[in-house]
Amino acid sequence: MTQLSIAKDGDISESMHKVADIEGVSTDFLKEKIAAGEIVLLQNIKRKDLFPVGIGTGLRIKINANIGTSKDLNDLELEINKLKEAIKYGAHTVMDLSTGGDLTEIRKRMIEESNVPIGTVPVYQGAYYMMKKGKSFAEMKVKDFFNLIQEQAEQGVDFMTIHCGVTRSSVNRLKKDGRLAGLVSRGGSLMVEWMEFNKAENPFYQYYDDLLAIAYDYDITLSLGDGFRPGAIDDSTDRPQVQELIILGELVERAREGNVQVMVEGPGHIPINEIETNILLEKKLCKNAPFYVLGPLVTDVAPGYDHIVGAIGGSIAAVSGADYLCYVTPAEHLKLPDVSDVREGVIASRIAAHVGDMIRRNEVDWDYALSKARKDFHWDEVIKLALDPVKAETFRSMVKPQDNEVCSMCGDFCAIKKMKKVLGGGE
Amino acid sequence: MTQLSIAKDGDISESMHKVADIEGVSTDFLKEKIAAGEIVLLQNIKRKDLFPVGIGTGLRIKINANIGTSKDLNDLELEINKLKEAIKYGAHTVMDLSTGGDLTEIRKRMIEESNVPIGTVPVYQGAYYMMKKGKSFAEMKVKDFFNLIQEQAEQGVDFMTIHCGVTRSSVNRLKKDGRLAGLVSRGGSLMVEWMEFNKAENPFYQYYDDLLAIAYDYDITLSLGDGFRPGAIDDSTDRPQVQELIILGELVERAREGNVQVMVEGPGHIPINEIETNILLEKKLCKNAPFYVLGPLVTDVAPGYDHIVGAIGGSIAAVSGADYLCYVTPAEHLKLPDVSDVREGVIASRIAAHVGDMIRRNEVDWDYALSKARKDFHWDEVIKLALDPVKAETFRSMVKPQDNEVCSMCGDFCAIKKMKKVLGGGE
Numbered sequence: 001m002t003q004l005s006i007a008k009d010g011d012i013s014e015s016m017h018k019v020a021d022i023e024g025v026s027t028d029f030l031k032e033k034i035a036a037g038e039i040v041l042l043q044n045i046k047r048k049d050l051f052p053v054g055i056g057t058g059l060r061i062k063i064n065a066n067i068g069t070s071k072d073l074n075d076l077e078l079e080i081n082k083l084k085e086a087i088k089y090g091a092h093t094v095m096d097l098s099t100g101g102d103l104t105e106i107r108k109r110m111i112e113e114s115n116v117p118i119g120t121v122p123v124y125q126g127a128y129y130m131m132k133k134g135k136s137f138a139e140m141k142v143k144d145f146f147n148l149i150q151e152q153a154e155q156g157v158d159f160m161t162i163h164c165g166v167t168r169s170s171v172n173r174l175k176k177d178g179r180l181a182g183l184v185s186r187g188g189s190l191m192v193e194w195m196e197f198n199k200a201e202n203p204f205y206q207y208y209d210d211l212l213a214i215a216y217d218y219d220i221t222l223s224l225g226d227g228f229r230p231g232a233i234d235d236s237t238d239r240p241q242v243q244e245l246i247i248l249g250e251l252v253e254r255a256r257e258g259n260v261q262v263m264v265e266g267p268g269h270i271p272i273n274e275i276e277t278n279i280l281l282e283k284k285l286c287k288n289a290p291f292y293v294l295g296p297l298v299t300d301v302a303p304g305y306d307h308i309v310g311a312i313g314g315s316i317a318a319v320s321g322a323d324y325l326c327y328v329t330p331a332e333h334l335k336l337p338d339v340s341d342v343r344e345g346v347i348a349s350r351i352a353a354h355v356g357d358m359i360r361r362n363e364v365d366w367d368y369a370l371s372k373a374r375k376d377f378h379w380d381e382v383i384k385l386a387l388d389p390v391k392a393e394t395f396r397s398m399v400k401p402q403d404n405e406v407c408s409m410c411g412d413f414c415a416i417k418k419m420k421k422v423l424g425g426g427e
Numbered sequence: 428m429t430q431l432s433i434a435k436d437g438d439i440s441e442s443m444h445k446v447a448d449i450e451g452v453s454t455d456f457l458k459e460k461i462a463a464g465e466i467v468l469l470q471n472i473k474r475k476d477l478f479p480v481g482i483g484t485g486l487r488i489k490i491n492a493n494i495g496t497s498k499d500l501n502d503l504e505l506e507i508n509k510l511k512e513a514i515k516y517g518a519h520t521v522m523d524l525s526t527g528g529d530l531t532e533i534r535k536r537m538i539e540e541s542n543v544p545i546g547t548v549p550v551y552q553g554a555y556y557m558m559k560k561g562k563s564f565a566e567m568k569v570k571d572f573f574n575l576i577q578e579q580a581e582q583g584v585d586f587m588t589i590h591c592g593v594t595r596s597s598v599n600r601l602k603k604d605g606r607l608a609g610l611v612s613r614g615g616s617l618m619v620e621w622m623e624f625n626k627a628e629n630p631f632y633q634y635y636d637d638l639l640a641i642a643y644d645y646d647i648t649l650s651l652g653d654g655f656r657p658g659a660i661d662d663s664t665d666r667p668q669v670q671e672l673i674i675l676g677e678l679v680e681r682a683r684e685g686n687v688q689v690m691v692e693g694p695g696h697i698p699i700n701e702i703e704t705n706i707l708l709e710k711k712l713c714k715n716a717p718f719y720v721l722g723p724l725v726t727d728v729a730p731g732y733d734h735i736v737g738a739i740g741g742s743i744a745a746v747s748g749a750d751y752l753c754y755v756t757p758a759e760h761l762k763l764p765d766v767s768d769v770r771e772g773v774i775a776s777r778i779a780a781h782v783g784d785m786i787r788r789n790e791v792d793w794d795y796a797l798s799k800a801r802k803d804f805h806w807d808e809v810i811k812l813a814l815d816p817v818k819a820e821t822f823r824s825m826v827k828p829q830d831n832e833v834c835s836m837c838g839d840f841c842a843i844k845k846m847k848k849v850l851g852g853g854e
Contacts, residue, residue, distance in 0.1 A: 072835035189842035232798035304818035371659030391731035408499035415616035
């Protein structure tokens with residue numbers, strides 16, 4: 001049984017009760033949207049104590065933080081610190097994208113230490129272990145792909161990115177059309193390597209039912225990876241990207257028929273005026289499956305500040321209907337993120353998600369409360385309500401005002417204070 | 428003679444030649460738009476060596492950095508460092524909003540040290556000197572308002588924010604309607620104080636022709652301040668704000684009749700789905716006068732990260748037709764910004780301006796060049812092209828990859844590298 005099959009049967013699970021409560025929606029609404037595939041609940045059945053996270057129509061916009069080792073920086077404790085920092089600052093989920101060290105052990109620790117759903121890209125593990133054996137990824141056997149999924153499912157991974165839409169036809173579309181940055185998806189590029197070398201179809205596409213069977217057993221939510229996401233503004237919304245999305249749409253319906261929860265991943269580098277179209281396209285082609293966007297990044301020119309670039313794109317995506325934002329850290333395109341990069345990425349993404357919730361769910365009480373506290377000079381309350389109270393407190397303390405009511409920017413020129421004096425407090 | 432009167436006469440000034448050249452527009456286009464009041468060139472006639480900055484229809488979006496001392500932090504050398512940092516990172520103009528120390532001397536140094544136009548809010552000086560004399564701002568004489576303007580004009584200030592739209596009628600609108608955060612504009616609140624105490628009309632409104640006369644003499648561009656800009660999401664696009672904008676529209680036309688260049692300031696705290704409306708409203712009510720927006724800030728909840736919040740709002744404003752973005756630093760609402768806050772603010776604002784230029788001027792060559800360099804592993808070029816090469820270089824060096832072609836995030840998993848190997852470099 002999966003949340004999807006339960007909902008289709010018209011039943012309401014304990015997880016649905018929990019999620020409906022925290023999201024402020026009715027259990028009936030939630031059940032109907034899960035049954036329709038518009039909402040997924042992330043929770044591997046092995047993780048009974050996990051508070052499930054709901055993603056999709058009518059729910060708050062969620063954010064994900066990617067962490068994980070690499071060959072160049074492989075330190076499990078550092079990754080655990082990143083995990084904790086991400087959760088502390090409000091990441092709703094974390095993906096372990098480790099590609100260095102003992103991947104199984106790292107994943108085990110992440111799952112143990114995390115009270116939020118954990119996602120993975122299973123093929124990374126295959127590629128890493130083949131590399132360690134001195135072999136090419138292309139030598140991997142089809143059954144090994146599914147063994148990987150099985151192993152990670154059994155460990156308790158809650159959602160998995162699988163690049164099922166990287167098929168012979170979509171790869172041919174890429175070859176035919178060309179692109180500035182080519183493929184920038186690691187998982188996608190691995191599948192292309194395997195397919196080209198073996199002159200074979202993507203095993204996750206060809207044997208999709210086997211994938212669905214494992215996902216069903218553990219109620220793992222499939223996140224259909226966007227192997228062809230544009231990695232440069234020049235490649236945005238091109239034929240390879242849309243070709244893959246069409247295939248993903250087909251696979252969404254097959255997953256739903258198999259009672260497997262499924263969402264769809266999306267771009268990527270997209271100019272600001274194409275974001276709304278990308279969201280609409282996903283919603284149409286993939287029958288309103290929850291949309292998980294990476295950024296989007298609205299310009300290529302700001303490495304070191306891609307968290308800001310992603311917050312711009314993410315805000316517009318959120319307002320336009322995206323359900324789930326993958327954070328981008330300041331380190332993107334330059335290095336593996338450290339703990340402070342993770343924090344900056346999570347906060348930028350949370351701003352974008354909240355901006356979306358303000359519009360889509362009319363969630364403006366938080367804004368009202370903070371501005372009310374600001375107007376009343378209740379600084380303790382302002383700091384407590386701030387998205388990052390630690391930074392707000394630190395900044396306020398850096399240049400202490402002589403008058404405790406105001407701040408050191410305006411000092412005696414505080415307009416709010418003057419207006420209270422002149423017009424009275426109750427305007 | 429002003430740039431406006433020259434353009435109206437059908438002539439093309441040396442400044443117009445310079446600006447047309449750097450903006451990639453024809454001198455005829457520029458002349459026509461200046462004559463129509465849709466473009467202003469910031470340059471006090473006293474600053475003959477200044478390269479003028481053009482703002483408005485068809486030109487690149489410009490950004491401004493606010494700096495200046497306050498009572499709580501008054502250090503001229505620190506402000507000069509902020510000025511230099513702002514210019515180094517790409518601010519097109521700087522406003523000196525000092526409210527502590529020897530304001531005349533500070534302004535003199537700023538003008539000397541700056542190769543970009545300098546703006547001010549002249550009433551701050553009046554308020555500060557009255558305060559130093561132990562007097563109330565309300566005791567200031569009408570002629571002193573204009574003496575202030577004259578003094579700063581003679582010093583070489585290129586543009587001035589004057590809160591002419593804070594009138595008896597707009598203040599009454601505020602009293603009648605109420606608001607969560609009231610007035611948050613320092614200049615606006617000073618005018619209200621003066622008007623309420625003296626039971627008189629705003630002298631800049633009542634004697635607007637005297638203001639125009641000084642501005643004409645020096646070809647100072649008036650920036651009509653938005654005293655009623657919303658300081659909280661809850662106050663956005665309310666009647667006081669729009670009431671003032673209507674008055675500003677009237678004053679725009681009178682300035683143009685007087686051959687005085689003029690632009691209009693705008694919000695402020697505005698939810699993301701009201702930004703486009705705010706831009707359209709200004710363009711209609713103020714007859715396409717260049718629009719200078721402060722942010723906008725799309726949420727109140729992120730003090731410490733308002734540069735990100737402002738970059739989100741600024742991007743949408745820029746795409747929707749705003750011409751000039753006032754930066755917001757991470758210090759906003761908390762303290763006077765330091766040098767690093769200024770840098771962060773300028774960079775966030777430049778991202779927003781570029782995002783606008785990508786759409787409005789199809790300026791995507793920079794993005795293309797950087798992504799091409801990235802794809803070719805020309806890291807020196809990537810860093811050189813980055814909006815902030817210093818940070819890009821620093822980040823890249825922090826975790827050095829073993830393979831110099833890739834970065835430490837993906838290492839051997841670099842999708843671009845894999846795809847070149849598998850599909851060839853020319854896809």
